[in-house]
Amino acid sequence: MAVGPPDDDDGDDIEQELREGDAARDENGIDFYGGRGMSAFPIAFFIAWAIVQSGLLRIGDTAGLVAGMLIGLIIGMLFVKGSWKTYANTVFEGMTQRVAATAIVAWLWAGMFADTIQAGGFVSGLVWAAEAANIGATLFPAITFLLAGLLATGIGTGYGTTIAFTGLFFPAGILLQANPVLLFGAILSGAVFGDNLAPVSDTTIVSAVTQDSDIGGVVASRFKYAIVAAVIAFAAYVVAGGAMEGISVAGDPETILSDRSESTGLVHLLSMGAVIVTAVAGRHIIEAISWGIIVAVIFNLAFGLSSASDILLFETPSDAPLADGLSGLPIVEVVDGGEAAVSGSIYSGAQGFFPLIVLTLLIVAGAQIMIRGGGFEAIQEFLLNNVATSVRRAETTMVGGTALVNGMITINTAAEIAIAPYISRIGENFNINGYRRANILDANTAALGYIFPWSGGVLVGYTQITQLPGEYDWFTQAMVVNPADVFLYVFHGWLLVAVFLVAAVTGFGREYVHDRESEEVARL
Amino acid sequence: MIEKYLTGWSFRSATPSFEPGQEITVVLTGVRGDDVVARVGDSILAVDGASSENVDRRARIKVTEFDDNDHDGRAELLDLVGETTF
Numbered sequence: 001m002a003v004g005p006p007d008d009d010d011g012d013d014i015e016q017e018l019r020e021g022d023a024a025r026d027e028n029g030i031d032f033y034g035g036r037g038m039s040a041f042p043i044a045f046f047i048a049w050a051i052v053q054s055g056l057l058r059i060g061d062t063a064g065l066v067a068g069m070l071i072g073l074i075i076g077m078l079f080v081k082g083s084w085k086t087y088a089n090t091v092f093e094g095m096t097q098r099v100a101a102t103a104i105v106a107w108l109w110a111g112m113f114a115d116t117i118q119a120g121g122f123v124s125g126l127v128w129a130a131e132a133a134n135i136g137a138t139l140f141p142a143i144t145f146l147l148a149g150l151l152a153t154g155i156g157t158g159y160g161t162t163i164a165f166t167g168l169f170f171p172a173g174i175l176l177q178a179n180p181v182l183l184f185g186a187i188l189s190g191a192v193f194g195d196n197l198a199p200v201s202d203t204t205i206v207s208a209v210t211q212d213s214d215i216g217g218v219v220a221s222r223f224k225y226a227i228v229a230a231v232i233a234f235a236a237y238v239v240a241g242g243a244m245e246g247i248s249v250a251g252d253p254e255t256i257l258s259d260r261s262e263s264t265g266l267v268h269l270l271s272m273g274a275v276i277v278t279a280v281a282g283r284h285i286i287e288a289i290s291w292g293i294i295v296a297v298i299f300n301l302a303f304g305l306s307s308a309s310d311i312l313l314f315e316t317p318s319d320a321p322l323a324d325g326l327s328g329l330p331i332v333e334v335v336d337g338g339e340a341a342v343s344g345s346i347y348s349g350a351q352g353f354f355p356l357i358v359l360t361l362l363i364v365a366g367a368q369i370m371i372r373g374g375g376f377e378a379i380q381e382f383l384l385n386n387v388a389t390s391v392r393r394a395e396t397t398m399v400g401g402t403a404l405v406n407g408m409i410t411i412n413t414a415a416e417i418a419i420a421p422y423i424s425r426i427g428e429n430f431n432i433n434g435y436r437r438a439n440i441l442d443a444n445t446a447a448l449g450y451i452f453p454w455s456g457g458v459l460v461g462y463t464q465i466t467q468l469p470g471e472y473d474w475f476t477q478a479m480v481v482n483p484a485d486v487f488l489y490v491f492h493g494w495l496l497v498a499v500f501l502v503a504a505v506t507g508f509g510r511e512y513v514h515d516r517e518s519e520e521v522a523r524l
Numbered sequence: 525m526i527e528k529y530l531t532g533w534s535f536r537s538a539t540p541s542f543e544p545g546q547e548i549t550v551v552l553t554g555v556r557g558d559d560v561v562a563r564v565g566d567s568i569l570a571v572d573g574a575s576s577e578n579v580d581r582r583a584r585i586k587v588t589e590f591d592d593n594d595h596d597g598r599a600e601l602l603d604l605v606g607e608t609t610f
Contacts, residue, residue: 099609212609220528281525371610391538391565421610428551428580428608431564435532510536512564513582514548 030090030373031081038079039373042366043418045072050409055454062355065414069362076369087369094368095361103209103360107353109289110200113275114155115349116296117268120305123164125265126151127257130169137246140178142237144169145186145193145492149230152194154272156201158450159460161191166464168260171472174479175253177246184461184481185489186237188450191457192493195412196446197226199279200289202356202413203449207442210420211427213434216279216288218442221435224509225443229495236491251474264303271296293346309333312344356413363417371421380425391430395440395504398423402444403497411456412449416441433511443500447493453483539566539595542587550585551608552578566595573601582606 032038049068053059073091080087094100126147135143144165152161165187173183195201199219208218275292279285300306308330316323317337326332331344370376388394402419409415420441427437450457462483468475503509542548550562552574559570560578562585571585582605590597 210609217528220525221532223529224533277525280528367610376610424608424610429553429563430566431550431553431562507536507538508534509532510565511532512536512540513550514564515536516531517549 030086032373033079033081036374036378039370040375042072042076042369054411060456060459062359066359090368090372091365094365097364099209100361100364103205104357106205106285107202108350109286110156111349111353112346113200113289113292114157115345116293117154117271119310119345120268120296120300121262121265122154122268124260124262128261128263131257131261137177138241140173140176141182141186141241142234145190145237148187148190149193152191153198156198158191158195158457162187162457162461163464166461171468172253172256175249175251179244179246180479180481181485182240182244182489184486188457188490189233189492192446192450193230196442197222199275203416203442203445206416207438211424211434211438213438215285216282218435218438220280222439225499229492229499233492233495249474267299312346315341360417367421384429388426392505394426394430398426398440399500399504402441403448406444406448412445416445431513433513433515436511440500443496447496451487451490451493458483540564541592542590542597544587544589546587552581552583554579568596569599571599571601580608
């Protein structure tokens, strides 16, 4: 391989590109026809697209939002006065910001961990715990909330938790004569709890990274709000479980749960613990989750919870040069030529985040256009001069703003990324600590993504429930919960919003920048 | 580590107080007349030695005076220590 300086043409091109990139960074402005408000077009177009796609058309496809953001960026460029070069370079400038890169890296690691403990039967462990507790209809929703919260805290995905629990605990609970609406609400509440608190949750990661705070510190500082809401929610599910009647169905819940019951799966509580303890102790999030992955893989293999091929598998065609030689390995399988692939939890966990990664890069690019075009400053000035005029009003505005955006955009991580710069700037204008800002940002993001009938989390669960009549003879259409009926019963979600409103007004948990410094940024 | 979970279980004032001689890190938040100020909650510190170009940057400052009734005081700039995220 030739090593040396690039030829002159290539060198000139690169230098030219670097100069243009620097120019974009140095220049403070992109002028738009229609004034600085037009710089908000790409993001505004994206938000409108997201509302139509996810809310009105009920298409929860993150890759679809990528198309919306791309089109927004293209149309936005048409309104630029003069050369479009600065606009184009600003897109690059936005995409190469550290805030995007760090979130992406953390997501990839979190995805691998989550899929690996799921491959290792963590859900089966929770099913076993529910069976062992031998609870009746009254307590079943409360315990479901607790176990769903535990799963979501381990795997960091509320959607994954909702799918797993609506497929297993929901039909089992109905056979126990627990109220279906309450049960669905309890599952969604558990999803909110984990999405909000898990160090491997995509929303937790975004909230910490965008507010310049370490993830472990954010999780620890968030605990006080989450636990206050969760204790009240748990009590509410116990009370409501006694007051709300279920549907009488002939059948045995054991038949649903026993197939998926495996006590050994609970060892992954230790895998979760490895991540949480190391992250909160201040270790780098990549290091913390890597420990979790290592522990989970060892448990999976040592206890026979999954095969090596469930974790990583090369499916190779028989005519591949190394196919015969390596086919004896547990992670290599010879398949028909057309089916060659790599699979397993390590692969699928990372791959699951690819659409969100691309979307994040584009949203951050759109936000940078808005900053360079002055639209960001205009909105910020309006908020600071007219709405957020005191620290209480600033925090209330932050709570209300995140609620509004998350109420409209049902894919909650995308909503969180869009609102994050405002939370940062409004909060910093009152020297509100990064941990506090991250907590305000994530609470509504986690909560409202699972409350309204058009929310992504509710739709994911509803889709799963609508498939149950096909799976169980006794499950009738009357047992399918309408998404519009459940929103009042997502107790933990509502309580989390309420806790933060009260916290904003009373100062509960408020910390200023000088009260506590975040761990160094590199620890994230 | 447990301490991290226990920090912040309290109701914090909207107008925090400062002692003369106290060294703190703040974000410089704006300009008031000829002064660059750091607004901390609803308390305000005018920072001597800072220029308007330093607004939105993080700085180490030393409080020189603070009136608890007006929630207003002065400080001197020690060092600029970083940028804000956005």
